[in-house]
Amino acid sequence: MTYGWMAVYYREFLILKRRLTRLLASMSVSPFLYLIAFGYAMGNEVVIEGHTYMEFLIPGLVAMASMTQAFAIATDINISRFYWHIFEEFQAAPISNLSYVAGEVLAGITRAAISVAVIILLGLLFGVVLRYNNPLFWMAVFLNSFVFASLAVGLAMLVRSHADQSMLTSFVITPMAFLGGTFFPVDRLPVWAQKIVNFLPLTHASHTIRSASYGDPAHHFSYLVLMGIGIAFFLIAVFCVNRARD
Amino acid sequence: MIKIEGLTKYYRKLHALKGIDLHVAEGELFSYLGPNGAGKSTTIRILTGLTNASSGSVFLNNFHIERDRVKAREQCGLVPQSINLDQELTVFENLNVHGMLFHMPHSKRVERIDELLEYVGLLERKRDLVKRLSGGMRRRLMIARALMHSPKILFLDEPTVGLDAAIRRRIWALIKKIQQNGTTIFLTTHYIEEAEFLAQWVAFLDEGRIVAMDAPQNLVSGLGSWAIDAMMEDDMETVYFATREEAKHYIAAREGSFTLRRVNLEDAFLSLTGKKVK
Numbered sequence: 001m002t003y004g005w006m007a008v009y010y011r012e013f014l015i016l017k018r019r020l021t022r023l024l025a026s027m028s029v030s031p032f033l034y035l036i037a038f039g040y041a042m043g044n045e046v047v048i049e050g051h052t053y054m055e056f057l058i059p060g061l062v063a064m065a066s067m068t069q070a071f072a073i074a075t076d077i078n079i080s081r082f083y084w085h086i087f088e089e090f091q092a093a094p095i096s097n098l099s100y101v102a103g104e105v106l107a108g109i110t111r112a113a114i115s116v117a118v119i120i121l122l123g124l125l126f127g128v129v130l131r132y133n134n135p136l137f138w139m140a141v142f143l144n145s146f147v148f149a150s151l152a153v154g155l156a157m158l159v160r161s162h163a164d165q166s167m168l169t170s171f172v173i174t175p176m177a178f179l180g181g182t183f184f185p186v187d188r189l190p191v192w193a194q195k196i197v198n199f200l201p202l203t204h205a206s207h208t209i210r211s212a213s214y215g216d217p218a219h220h221f222s223y224l225v226l227m228g229i230g231i232a233f234f235l236i237a238v239f240c241v242n243r244a245r246d
Numbered sequence: 247m248i249k250i251e252g253l254t255k256y257y258r259k260l261h262a263l264k265g266i267d268l269h270v271a272e273g274e275l276f277s278y279l280g281p282n283g284a285g286k287s288t289t290i291r292i293l294t295g296l297t298n299a300s301s302g303s304v305f306l307n308n309f310h311i312e313r314d315r316v317k318a319r320e321q322c323g324l325v326p327q328s329i330n331l332d333q334e335l336t337v338f339e340n341l342n343v344h345g346m347l348f349h350m351p352h353s354k355r356v357e358r359i360d361e362l363l364e365y366v367g368l369l370e371r372k373r374d375l376v377k378r379l380s381g382g383m384r385r386r387l388m389i390a391r392a393l394m395h396s397p398k399i400l401f402l403d404e405p406t407v408g409l410d411a412a413i414r415r416r417i418w419a420l421i422k423k424i425q426q427n428g429t430t431i432f433l434t435t436h437y438i439e440e441a442e443f444l445a446q447w448v449a450f451l452d453e454g455r456i457v458a459m460d461a462p463q464n465l466v467s468g469l470g471s472w473a474i475d476a477m478m479e480d481d482m483e484t485v486y487f488a489t490r491e492e493a494k495h496y497i498a499a500r501e502g503s504f505t506l507r508r509v510n511l512e513d514a515f516l517s518l519t520g521k522k523v524k
């Protein structure tokens with residue numbers, strides 16, 4: 001027996017496999033530049049929370065890359081909806097909305113996992129070794145990807161054009177990437193700004209990924225926040241698939 | 247096999263379907279004929295679950311399309327108007343994903359893919375990427391994909407649009423073959439000759455309403471058998487005759503430019519709506 005989500009995921013997996021070389025190259029460019037620009041330029045003299053800036057930066061890049069790559073499935077869904085009309089194939093199939101969303105979210109999580117592996121490898125090239133064997137590190141990466149892949153599917157169902165999609169990326173993902181504790185500690189912001197950025201899921205992802213990478217005690221609250229937001233976005237995405245039918 | 251009762255559809259203020267009632271019997275090839283914007287694609291989108299109806303009910307092989315959503319979808323295969331194949335996947339992969347979406351076990355999928363590719367003449371292209379196929383091949387592949395899960399009903403939305411005459415005839419032959427194997431076919435088209443060649447039953451759709459529904463020969467029988475298109479200064483007038491001789495007498499008695507031809511469904515549509523199908 002083949003379940004609907006498996007079919008959706010299998011299709012995305014085949015496409016991912018076919019694009020893998022290009023994807024790996026594009027996934028490496030930004031983190032490589034960040035590591036050169038921020039890592040080398042800031043040097044090892046800068047110490048944050050008892051770690052070098054490079055050690056601080058890599059977990060932030062993991063959080064950012066898992067977010068952007070999980071969210072990138074929105075663009076693929078968008079193209080398959082408006083340009084190739086492949087989404088109609090799923091709509092006409094005897095599968096539930098839940099299966100469709102589960103397959104797409106899993107595809108987003110897979111992309112995110114690959115991007116995290118790329119950053120870990122780049123980090124190793126730059127001589128940074130963190131505790132990647134900590135299960136809490138991977139749990140945090142999974143939850144972060146789950147949140148943004150679910151958000152991606154939901155928004156991809158709501159937008160009406162490619163232009164809307166790129167606007168969402170500019171307004172939602174880009175500010176989060178810079179303010180969510182990826183490049184600097186959130187506690188260095190003014191108190192009012194800290195209150196705002198603490199509402200961003202990426203801030204919690206950066207906290208959890210960073211503390212797990214250092215082997216510090218887990219931020220249980222942040223894990224719960226990510227899980228809660230992820231489940232909420234996932235359910236909203238399931239609901240939004242129906243809206244896309246008109 | 248297909249039962250539609252009081253089907254309506256609003257797109258905001260646009261009333262796209264204004265109460266469609268029809269019944270298609272098992273094994274029949276039913277053609278839905280109308281000009282662009284008449285509501286053909288909207289009807290097919292509702293029947294295949296791509297769009298929600300505003301009101302009315304639809305049964306596919308006795309399964310209600312909303313209440314028995316999954317079962318209803320299992321009954322039908324869809325060949326949409328636009329090519330919606332995965333260009334980055336191979337012919338085999340496209341069919342395989344479709345089979346998975348319809349819960350077919352692996353061994354059955356592999357067997358069925360070979361059988362269908364043989365059927366549509368694409369077996370030798372099995373491992374090719376779809377983007378390497380010609381337009382006609384892609385259309386045939388879309389038909390194969392729609393047949394993958396052996397549906398009882400096949401929906402064809404303008405299946406030959408944009409294809410040249412030779413390829414169109416090849417697709418028609420394939421559609422005939424599918425119907426002869428017992429599949430009920432619901433075809434939308436704005437090609438008169440396509441409906442005439444293929445359909446056993448035709449519905450004329452105009453501005454969201456069915457204006458006539460009958461066998462093609464019955465739809466045209468009231469007009470006569472022959473038609474003359476007489477070229478006027480800036481228009482064309484069509485006159486109908488029971489026999490070819492009467493038509494010839496008409497031409498002999500007048501001066502001007504005339505075209506003598508058989509009466510077709512376009513004439514029937516024109517006489518009912520005052521509009522041309524194309």
